[in-house]
Amino acid sequence: MKKCIFIPLCLLLLSPSTRAQQSGIDSLQLNLNAHPQQDTVRVDLLNQLSRLYFTKDAGVAERMGEEALNISNKLGYVKGKIWATRNLALVENTKGNLDKQLQLTLNALKLAEAQGEPRTLGILNNDVGNIFTEQNSPRDALIYLQKSLQIKEQLNEIPEISKTLNNIGSAYIALKQTDSALLYLTRSEKLKLSLRDERGLAYTYENMGIVAMLENRYKTALRYHQLSAQYYKNTDNLPGITKASLNLAEVQTMLGDLKSAEKNLDTARAINEKLGNVKNEMIYYKIRSKLDSARHDYASALKHYQAFSERNIDYFNLEKSRQINRSATKYEAEKKQRENVMLKKEQQLHLATIQQQRVLVLSGAALFLALLLITAMVYRLYKHQQELYQQLNAKNQEVSLQNRIILEQNATLENLNQVKDKIFSVISHDLRSPLAILEGLLFLLKDDKIDARQFSFYTDELWRDVKNTAYMMDNMLQWASNQMKGISVKADDFDLTLLLNQEFELLQTMARQKDVKLSHELKSAILVYADPDMIRLVLRNLINNAIKFTPGGGEIVLLAQLEKGEARVSVKDNGTGIPTEDQHRIFSNIYYSTTGTRNEKGCGLGLHLSKDFVERNHGHIWFESTPGEGSCFSFTVPLSDEQDVNARGYTVVLQDNPVSGMSVLRR
Template sequence: MRIVQSNLYAYIYVVLLCTLVTNASAQITEVEKHPQKDTVRIRLLNQLSRSFFPKDAAKTAQYANEALKLSDSLHFKTGIMWATRNLALAENIKGNLEKQMDLTVNALKLADELKDDYAAGVLNTDLGNILVEQDQPRQALRYQKKALRIKQALGQPAEIARTLNSIGSSYIRLNKPDSALHFLLESERIKLSLNDHPGLAITYENIGLVYTEKQRYGMALPYFEISEQYHKESDNLNGLVKAHLNIGFAKTMLHRFEEAEQELAEAAQLNSNLKNMKNTLIYHKNMATLDSARGNYAGALANYKQFSRMNEEMFSLEKTKFIANTKEKYESEKKQHENKLLRKEQQLHLATIKQQRILVIFCTMLLLGLFVITAVLYLMYRRQQELYTQLNHRNIQVQQQNKIIMEQNAALESGSQVKDKIFSVISHDLRSPLAILEGLLFLLRDDKMSEEQFRIFSHELWRDMKNTAYMMDNLLQWASSQMKGIHVTPDDFDISTILKSEFELLQSLARQKEITLTHELHRPIMVYADPDMIRLVLRNLISNAIKFTPMNGCVNINYLLLPDKLELIVQDNGLGIAVADQAKVFSNIYYSTIGTRNEKGCGLGLPLSKDFIERNNGRIWFHSTSGKGTSFHFTLPLSAGEETPGRGYTIIVKENQESVVSN
């Protein structure tokens, strides 16, 4: 039965595709038959652009740009408005919601200027839909209800039904299923009377989501299946993918696992052509739910990890788009401000020139006598001196304002770099262990993972969280140094005491990799520096050595006692640093690589350590051979009362044991 149904859908799809191609070809022919560059051609181009939505973003944008260019040349604001709206729809297909929002707002401003109520209703609905996609349903309702009032006043049933459906979507996002169902059923009634199958497909999809929210999956499933049928009729590939995803989830909840898997597989196959990242994200989430429901916990965890990874990628992509859009707006506002200053300066010069012309005319009229001419010239000279003084004074003020603006721009740029680095670390390095922890707790909460399995995963999670804690220390210290500056508080202290405390903190990391930690200090040694800064430097260098040392490796701390300073050496037999990468270690490009057990870093530890050592009148450097290991050296000034070295000790830390050897 399902094979026959699939063949029928395939036949309908081919017929509709041919019809759409024929319609598009007919509209292209109409444009070609009207080559005159007038408002009629502009309307035809906008109609042709709209006909390619949502199937072809490139064609939609191509004809909209042509309409916009012609409308600009003819100063035809109505054509500019609809061309701008079509460009916004093209950005919607690409998933650029921020760009779509800016273009839609510009089109709405033109609609208000032209007092075009129909366009205002359409564009307010578009703004509401964008805000729903951006997960801002409360703001969306304000535009959607305004659009509904406009369309009801104009008596437009099709547009009213479309807006009612949008309002229902907002209430779904607000977790108000009863309110959503009220508007969706009213939208369904109008669309049934109009026989609007494409519109009904979206409405039935939303009604199914309402019943899913209420956990009434048996009632949701028929609506999702009707939505799938209507999406096939209207050749809406994205809607068809979402319908299969919704049907798969509903059947999972109804324990029809084989059918659910088939629906999700069809969604994945269709989306392979569409390449919609959001659909792929929902697919992995639904597959994790399906695998968990039928007891395949390994598959559930794998899909949930894939879901978490893609969710992070989407977050990073949205963040990048947001930052780019913010920078673009900032540059635009900056140029507008500069233009205002230039216009004010130009007006000042014009006013000065106008005054000088008046004075020249006045002098010409007073050429009746030598005495009168002399007096007028004297007055003109005095007036001109005053004007030059004022002009110079104002020029100095403008220069001072420009200097202030440049300093503010530099501060904003520095703050933006700090913010970008913090966002980058949070989105890529700090979210990963939290996502894994969330997945483990998700399985543990529902008793879907044994204690033995949890213990295996918890060791890896503990190591990631420990590395994350060290990254957080570096990130906070770096952010503080960038935003507030660094205040050095030097004092006399025993560096062997700090070294011992840091060894105790790093024992667990070493035991995880069965690495031998040793340090050779024959007696307490007093140095003069900021102890908190030196503690962070030691932690960074030792944890970095552990990070890049393989299992059963060695990390050793040596020292040289010089006449006026102490040289400490942190040496390991790990991976070493490639020659091509050695120049990046202490640079400000925040270079970071993965450790021997996939440990992550944010690239701040070594540049921060270099800064701290130099601020304490020391020097830091390193020697490294790829594949053989690395040794980091740094110096600190000795305390004024430091004596000749005496007897010391060596600490060796291995798995489940600790020993002290006298030297």
């Protein structure tokens, strides 16, 4: 759907409204200064000023809102509490704290519902709908927004109706239903033009520009965003200026006006540094990457795309935490509901018992007059009461058993939730990050924006990152399996030296990538009795950890000694060492992870899992570390009863192949 932009003459006369707004602020400030009494009049003045200041200076708005809330709490002034809470919620919106804004707005809505004031309910339902739209839940938003519109139309409040119409248009934009969005936005524009509402028109024209962008009408989108930016500036709306600058930069990039796009990006970044809005910062790096790509500056484009990807991951984690919190709240509510049902049944049982006892007492009193039957009746009453007590005790035991089962199920669910949260954390951060970098490089290579020779420059680093990620996934899967269903030890006799040699060549390749010398001194066969897969993972984790924290030019040596029926294996490096204040966390239940000398990442499970596997195989593991000088990790494993002192030894020699340039493993 196309639409021509017509700017009525009345819009050229809108600037006096800005001066009138500033005059109104000055007048309210004078009245506030002249009224120091801590009463409801001062609360109303503070709330009015806080509402006007939140787009100009969020800090001033927050201070006024907090003062209004404190005075209202002391006076028990409910109306003041509602508007002060709503203003503090708007301040959180400028910071990008949508969860906190939603909680404050729902608190205000709860107070308003108790009062039953329609105008306040219409405004607060509109606010809740806006928050759900920003949280990418437009269907939930439409429920509150349609309710708000219904209330405002009953009150015939044209300014408030125009706001809600605009916000319904925003929700349909999030649903990608541009025709419906434009229908509501056009109705909102018509009302705001009649009211000469500059502040409201800024939001409506911003949404119309977004609709035009979704329909690939970039020139139309540019004109709408220019109008939106002008009205945001006229009303000193700093968050709005930031959004308008980002929108203009994106459209200008698509139209090839790169110089203007960069200017608007710089404006958005300068303002957002003051506001601290995380979502706007993420959008800035995304548009900056597109601008660099349009200029054929692919190195800068990749750097800014990585910055966008990192912030996008943080935003994803925030969304994930929000969903987990909602699930936990729902679970607790269902749990309390089940407990209430059980308590109600118990109360009904006790009431029934009491009523039966009352009937029995009354019957006994009546039968007491019959002297001939008194003995028989008392005996019957006694027996019946004993049966009731036995039934009650049986019910109590059944309830206790059910409570114990529920507690055990809750503990199991909590453990599974911890495993799930850790897996989600590793996948969403440590696994997505290297994949995002690889995706960015492949994107450039696919569109011929970087040639194969330039791509090969990054292959070594990509190979190392992917291999580290593979090791992290191995550790994570082993840990998750261990937590959720347990791992059984499959001990057997095997040659520790041979097992090491099978893994050594790959680890040697990873060490060469960092210019680290890796060698071992296991000269003969060492027969041990343990689970070979577990010991293989322990060796791999300890050696990979040493490579991770040893800088280029460093050295790693593997040693082995036989003593008192055990084999002691040590992995010694001259790397960065472990800070003294962190050494107590290495083998604790706290998952501790830091980046390596070349920013290698880990999930914090390797050493914890290694300790578990060594101890399952009746061994011990420990370490010695000096910061700045290196570390030595050692573990023991039982020797086999069939230890052959004359077994054939192995010697590992790494030589450079003069033809291929690769190292060759000889025994």
